Amino acid sequence: MLPTRLLNIALTLSGFLFAHNAFAQVKGPEIPPGxxxxxxRQLMKEMKPLDKPLHIKICIFDILGKAGPVFSxxxxxxLEARKWNVFAELIPxxxxxxxxESFRTGQCEAVGITTxxxxxxxxxxxSFDAVGAVxxxxxxxxxxxxxxxxxxxxxxxxxxxxxxxGMAPLGAAxxxxxxxxxxxxxxxxxxxxxxxxxxxxxxxxxQQLGAQAVPSDITNFAQKFNNGVVDxxxxxxxAFAPLELYRGLGTKGGVYKMxxxxxxxxxxxxxxxxxxxxxxxxxxxKKMRKFGLGFIDQALEVVKTIEKQVPARYWMNVTPxxxxxxxxxxxxxxxxxxxxxxxxxxxxSLLKKVRCHHTPSAAECSTTAESDxxxxx
Numbered sequence: 535m536l537p538t539r540l541l542n543i544a545l546t547l548s549g550f551l552f553a554h555n556a557f558a559q560v561k562g563p564e565i566p567p568g569x570x571x572x573x574x575r576q577l578m579k580e581m582k583p584l585d586k587p588l589h590i591k592i593c594i595f596d597i598l599g600k601a602g603p604v605f606s607x608x609x610x611x612x613l614e615a616r617k618w619n620v621f622a623e624l625i626p627x628x629x630x631x632x633x634x635e636s637f638r639t640g641q642c643e644a645v646g647i648t649t650x651x652x653x654x655x656x657x658x659x660x661s662f663d664a665v666g667a668v669x670x671x672x673x674x675x676x677x678x679x680x681x682x683x684x685x686x687x688x689x690x691x692x693x694x695x696x697x698x699x700g701m702a703p704l705g706a707a708x709x710x711x712x713x714x715x716x717x718x719x720x721x722x723x724x725x726x727x728x729x730x731x732x733x734x735x736x737x738x739x740x741q742q743l744g745a746q747a748v749p750s751d752i753t754n755f756a757q758k759f760n761n762g763v764v765d766x767x768x769x770x771x772x773a774f775a776p777l778e779l780y781r782g783l784g785t786k787g788g789v790y791k792m793x794x795x796x797x798x799x800x801x802x803x804x805x806x807x808x809x810x811x812x813x814x815x816x817x818x819x820k821k822m823r824k825f826g827l828g829f830i831d832q833a834l835e836v837v838k839t840i841e842k843q844v845p846a847r848y849w850m851n852v853t854p855x856x857x858x859x860x861x862x863x864x865x866x867x868x869x870x871x872x873x874x875x876x877x878x879x880x881x882x883s884l885l886k887k888v889r890c891h892h893t894p895s896a897a898e899c900s901t902t903a904e905s906d907x908x909x910x911x
Contacts, residue, residue, distance in 0.1 A: 570607075574614050580821050583618040588811055591623045591642040595633040599626045604646075630752055631732070637802070644803045650733055652698060652800040658690045659698040659800065661881035664871070665739060666864025668796040668885060670892075671834050674703050677888045678830055682823040688816070690880065692805065699819055700801040700826060705770030705837040706793035710779060712765050714788045714850060719743060719859065725765040728755040739867050756782070768794045771841035780848070788850040792857060794864075861898075869903060 592612075596602030605626050612622040625642055627633035630651065637645035638655075653660025661667075662681070668674050678701060681687060691698045716722055723744035729736035731749035740747040748764050759767040759782035773779065783789070809815045852860070871877045882904045890899040898904070 570610050570614050574617065577822075577825060580825055581818055584620060584812065586811075587619050587621060588808075589621045589623070590644065590808070591625055593627060593633045593637050593642040593645040594624050595627045595630050595645070595647060599628045602626075637804070640804070643808060644801065646799060646801050648704075649698075649701060649798040649800045650730070652802055655696040655802055656691065656693040656698050657875075658693070658878040658881050659701070661878040662701065662885070663795050663798055664868050664877050664882065664885065665795050666793075666861060667868060667882065667889075669793055669889065671703070671706070671796075671838065673885075673888055673892055674796050674798075675830050675834065676891065677885060678703075679827055680884065680888065683827055685820055688820055688823070695804055695806045697803050697805050697819075698800050699803055699822070701798050702833055703830075703837055704797040704799050705772050705841060706796050707768045707770050708792070709766060709768050709790040709794055710759070710783060710787065711790075712759070712762070712782055712784060712787045714786055716765065717850065718856060719863065722766065726763070727766040728758050728764040730755075738871065742863070742867060770797050770837075771844050772837065774844050780845075783848055787848070789844065789848045790852055791849045792852045792860065858897075865898060865903065872904070 592608070594605050594608045596604040599605065605624065608624050612624055615622050625636070627636065630647055633645055634647055634651055634654070636642060637647075649660055649663045651660075659681075662677070668677055682701070711725075716725060724746065726746045726748050727740045727743075728750040729740055729747045731751055737747040737749075745766070748758065750758055750764075755764075755767055756769070756773065756777035756779055758764045760778060762782075767779070767782070769777070769779065805815070812818065868877060868882060872879055872882050886898065886904045890896060893899070
């Protein structure tokens, strides 16, 4: 089942490339020559190639289509996959919505998309990117180690005929404003904020602030910010230079040095056909999940390196008092969205345990909020 495993490896080793997919025209360091082959050889120590040929279609979202870096990497992976008796047909898409719909309607057996959008296929795994739930890269690492390294949680990666087989960090999403005077929750009232038109959790957050949600998508949110159509956006640092977000910041804008959420990418498969042709599919995927954990530090280092490229003059510090205020606000939003079924209760419980593992003295750790949901129901 190499396409699935290689999608997982690609996500883990090169989150910056899938961030290119998610945030349009993002460019980062290239995968070193020969790395895919080296990883493949390491993997062969864990499991053997398939006994018979497997033909599979994979939806590839690249804003530049066949000419883009993600599709190029996918081609290298597909070539290596033949050594595993797997023959992949790559289908390029320049729009994440269309790629997602093509996967949903069965035009391909695998797809790589943002975890926010993956929520439509798996509520539990798709809730990983909940607002304020994973506040630092240390938390990201711990959460992924728990999620991918524990076989007891494996079944939660499956929902119906779909399965999230790999996740990778793409970077923290920071709030960017076109005027530094918007330096508090209260001052966001009345301002226009770009939100993804398919994610109602974002719109609800904005409405709670008293701000105006402006429906947008991955292909145009930056343009709206740069042209002054909206006053506020949230995006990872990996999108800063390629999308020219400094134009929206101008001379008066800034970037809050506080993650709103940590963005990840997900590799998803349709198990229906694959489990028929790969009898030991689950055993292979469990091994792959643990194998991929060995590359989390590399992926996070790439994200941190790109983040350091944002000029220091744009960063805005958040006072401890405001930080606590934001934490409470985000917790209240998570609780409400969980009650409404947007976020999965079990994932919220898991992520709270991760936060309290890192900061046991935090106020939330002395309450039962978000922690009374069992992982198995």
